[in-house]
Amino acid sequence: MxxxxxxxxxxxxxxxxxxxxxxxxxxxxxxxxxxxxxxxxxxxxxxxxxxxxxxxxxxxxxxxxxxxxxxxxxxxxxxxxxxxxxxxxxxxxxxxxxxxxxxxxxxxxxxxxxxxxxxxxLNERDRISNSHSMIDSSLEQAYATRANLAQQRSVIQNATSRLQSTAAQIPGLNTIITRINRRRKRDSVIMGCVLGACALLLLWRWFG
The missing domain is CATH 1.20.58 (Methane Monooxygenase Hydroxylase; Chain G, domain 1)
Structure with a gap:
């Protein structure tokens, strides 16, 4: 080129x-x-x-x-x-x-x-806070239930004592006293079941 x-x-x-x-x-x-x-x-x-x-x-x-x-x-x-x-x-x-x-x-x-x-x-903190709130609420309910049952038991015991004191004077009260004792035992069983259920619920909420 x-x-x-x-x-x-x-x-x-x-x-x-x-x-x-x-x-x-x-x-x-x-x-x-x-x-x-x-x-x-x-x-x-x-x-x-x-x-x-x-x-x-x-x-x-x-x-x-x-x-x-x-x-x-x-x-x-x-x-x-x-x-x-x-x-x-x-x-x-x-x-x-x-x-x-x-x-x-x-x-x-x-x-x-x-x-x-x-x-x-933040989500984990909220979850823990909610769990604590639920546990506190469950504990309050359990304490209230226990107090109520204790009050009922006290009433039943007082009534039983009064009936027992008059049992010798009023014929036929032995049968009534026996029924009352059975009811007291049943209430004791119910209170134990309620407290056990509350304890299980708290454990499930805490470890779940």
């Missing part, structure tokens, strides 16, 4: 690279906002083509190149070096952005885990 033909190819590649770098810079900013298109993947290939064409352009010079040709070749080499430096800056910005996004992702994941752990602790 002739010098002029290769130079036209070089200029075309330079135009394409310039447009790609401009697009890469804007895309890099968009990517930081989450809208990047990733169009800059062709820049390294274009730079490699431009390097190769610049070498061909230098090789196409005659034995006695003109000053204009030498200046043009030198300028094209400077341009590709400028493009490579610009591309390195673009990649550096992208690497920094990727690192920052990774750090933000890690921070977000950590905060999410912390929030989940705190929610679990």
């Amino acid at each position: 002739s010098y002029e033909s290769i130079r036209r190819t070089v200029r075309s590649l330079e135009s394409r690279i310039d447009a790609a770098l401009t697009s890469s810079s804007s895309t890099d900013l968009e990517a930081a906002a989450g809208t990047g298109s990733g169009s800059a993947h062709s820049v390294p290939a274009l730079l490699a083509d431009l390097r190769r064409c610049n070498s061909q352009l230098s090789a196409s010079l005659g034995t006695h190149p003109s000053a204009a040709q030498l200046a043009a070749v030198r300028r094209h080499h400077e341009v590709v070096e400028d493009y490579e430096r610009e591309w390195a800056r673009v990649e550096k910005r992208r690497d920094r952005r990727d690192v920052l996004e990774g750090v933000r992702g890690d921070i977000s994941a950590y905060k999410s885990r912390q929030a989940t752990a705190e929610a679990s602790l």
Whole structure:
């Protein structure tokens, strides 16, 4: 290929690279906002083509190149070096952005885990608090039941004592006293069952 033909190819590649770098810079900013298109993947290939064409352009010079040709070749080499430096800056910005996004992702994941752990602790605390409230309520009911049964037993015992004191004077009360004693025993059994059920309920609430 002739010098002029290769130079036209070089200029075309330079135009394409310039447009790609401009697009890469804007895309890099968009990517930081989450809208990047990733169009800059062709820049390294274009730079490699431009390097190769610049070498061909230098090789196409005659034995006695003109000053204009030498200046043009030198300028094209400077341009590709400028493009490579610009591309390195673009990649550096992208690497920094990727690192920052990774750090933000890690921070977000950590905060999410912390929030989940705190929610679990709060739920567990509420569950324990509710269990304590239920236990307190059950204990109050058990104490009230025991007091009521004790009062009933006291009444029955007093009545039994009065009946026993008059049993010798009033015939036929032995049968009544026997029935009263049976009722007292039955109430004692009922009180024991109620207290046992309350104890089982408390144990189930506590260890359940």
